[in-house]
Amino acid sequence: MNLWNPYLETLARPELAQIELSYFRNILSYAREHSDLYRDKLKDVDPDDIETVDDVKHIPLTDKNDLRKYQEMSPYPYGGILGRDMDEVTTYRQTSGTTGKPVYVPETYESWQWRVEAWCHILYMAGFRSSHRIFLPFGYNVYVAFWEAHYASEKIGCEVIPGGALDTKGRIHKIIETRSNAMANTPTYGLHIAQEAQAMGIDPKSLGIERMICAGEPMSEPTRKRLEELFGCRTFDHIGGTEPCGWAGMCEAQEGLHVIEPFFLVEILDRETLTREVEEGEMGVAVVTPLGRRSFPLIRFDTKDLVVKGTSGCACGRTSQRIREVVGRTDDLRKIRAVLFSPKSVEEVIRENFREVAEYEILVERKGTMDEIPLRIELLPNLAQDEIDCLKMSLSEKLKVKANLSFRVNVEPTGTLPRYTLKASRFKDLREVNNE
Numbered sequence: 001m002n003l004w005n006p007y008l009e010t011l012a013r014p015e016l017a018q019i020e021l022s023y024f025r026n027i028l029s030y031a032r033e034h035s036d037l038y039r040d041k042l043k044d045v046d047p048d049d050i051e052t053v054d055d056v057k058h059i060p061l062t063d064k065n066d067l068r069k070y071q072e073m074s075p076y077p078y079g080g081i082l083g084r085d086m087d088e089v090t091t092y093r094q095t096s097g098t099t100g101k102p103v104y105v106p107e108t109y110e111s112w113q114w115r116v117e118a119w120c121h122i123l124y125m126a127g128f129r130s131s132h133r134i135f136l137p138f139g140y141n142v143y144v145a146f147w148e149a150h151y152a153s154e155k156i157g158c159e160v161i162p163g164g165a166l167d168t169k170g171r172i173h174k175i176i177e178t179r180s181n182a183m184a185n186t187p188t189y190g191l192h193i194a195q196e197a198q199a200m201g202i203d204p205k206s207l208g209i210e211r212m213i214c215a216g217e218p219m220s221e222p223t224r225k226r227l228e229e230l231f232g233c234r235t236f237d238h239i240g241g242t243e244p245c246g247w248a249g250m251c252e253a254q255e256g257l258h259v260i261e262p263f264f265l266v267e268i269l270d271r272e273t274l275t276r277e278v279e280e281g282e283m284g285v286a287v288v289t290p291l292g293r294r295s296f297p298l299i300r301f302d303t304k305d306l307v308v309k310g311t312s313g314c315a316c317g318r319t320s321q322r323i324r325e326v327v328g329r330t331d332d333l334r335k336i337r338a339v340l341f342s343p344k345s346v347e348e349v350i351r352e353n354f355r356e357v358a359e360y361e362i363l364v365e366r367k368g369t370m371d372e373i374p375l376r377i378e379l380l381p382n383l384a385q386d387e388i389d390c391l392k393m394s395l396s397e398k399l400k401v402k403a404n405l406s407f408r409v410n411v412e413p414t415g416t417l418p419r420y421t422l423k424a425s426r427f428k429d430l431r432e433v434n435n436e
């Protein structure tokens, strides 16, 4: 079998549960003793009382605001979230800060290696091997994802080509020059590279990319398939974040994501109460505890990622819990005209049916007492006016069916809408009062 860690990846479910509970108790004890955040938060919790997964549900959740608050303490910049001596920290990373002040993430050499090992699982199950020369088309800066991909690729034995400090054309030339055959990128930037290559008269298929792993944004299934078709490659998804690390990845069966067990204890809780584990096939919020990292202990972190719970077990032989689908972020869910809306529904409609749409942006505005949803789109060049009219009508109809809402489709001149490389932000709620 093609497994990175054949022992861990095929453990029977009861054994996995036992290991995870014992790791959970350990990290809980450790956090209470070594992190100011958990010294306060867990003062009434006795790790010896945790005997089953149900007992875990009584422990308080941690969210980004807790981290922001405690990192204000000494020592700068990590404060009370630090779980080791400051002198042991070897790696600084941070969140993007799109929803407020960034969270600063400390890693010791040991904890960074733990992250890298978790990412090796993600890459290996996506078929990355020593025969791959992997191109990373970004300057990674202080953000974590592509550094993890970089180090984990090396650990697996891939050859890594860092593609920072180049523009997109330069990167395409570099892929050709180095004969890179794999890539790690955001879905948005993958589509952009394909568009740019086509504009240069190069068929993206001729770049020779065999495998692609996507990071940085939720990816819809039509987008994943579109990337496969454009590059003639196999494209894999994963889910993770700066605070918890990458915690689930897609295997060759490409049916949902495998939780990387027993590196993480993952709970999928009902969105309203955050207390009940959802059933298979039901949507919930992922609450993640990294079980082996001590530099920055994190207990029951509310990721705000909405996922659909899948089965455990798979044709690939792995026994881990699966995530059927990543739906998006709870931050992005909105009630519009009493309908619950996720921006991913628009992404799915556009990528599946309207290849002429080069870029888009969804706005929500309040006009009087009514919510309106302008959808701004940019189209590929050389479309006749009747084709544009037809596309607008068809897009509105399909969106109405998919999202149960009416959109006002506006065609914008080429170059009007922002282009994204690291983290796309195509949804803006401009209403004064968020009526979520």
Ligand SMILES: [Zn+2]
Pocket (backbone or CB within 6 Å): 251, 252, 253, 258, 314, 315, 316, 317, 318
């Ligand atoms: Zn599998």
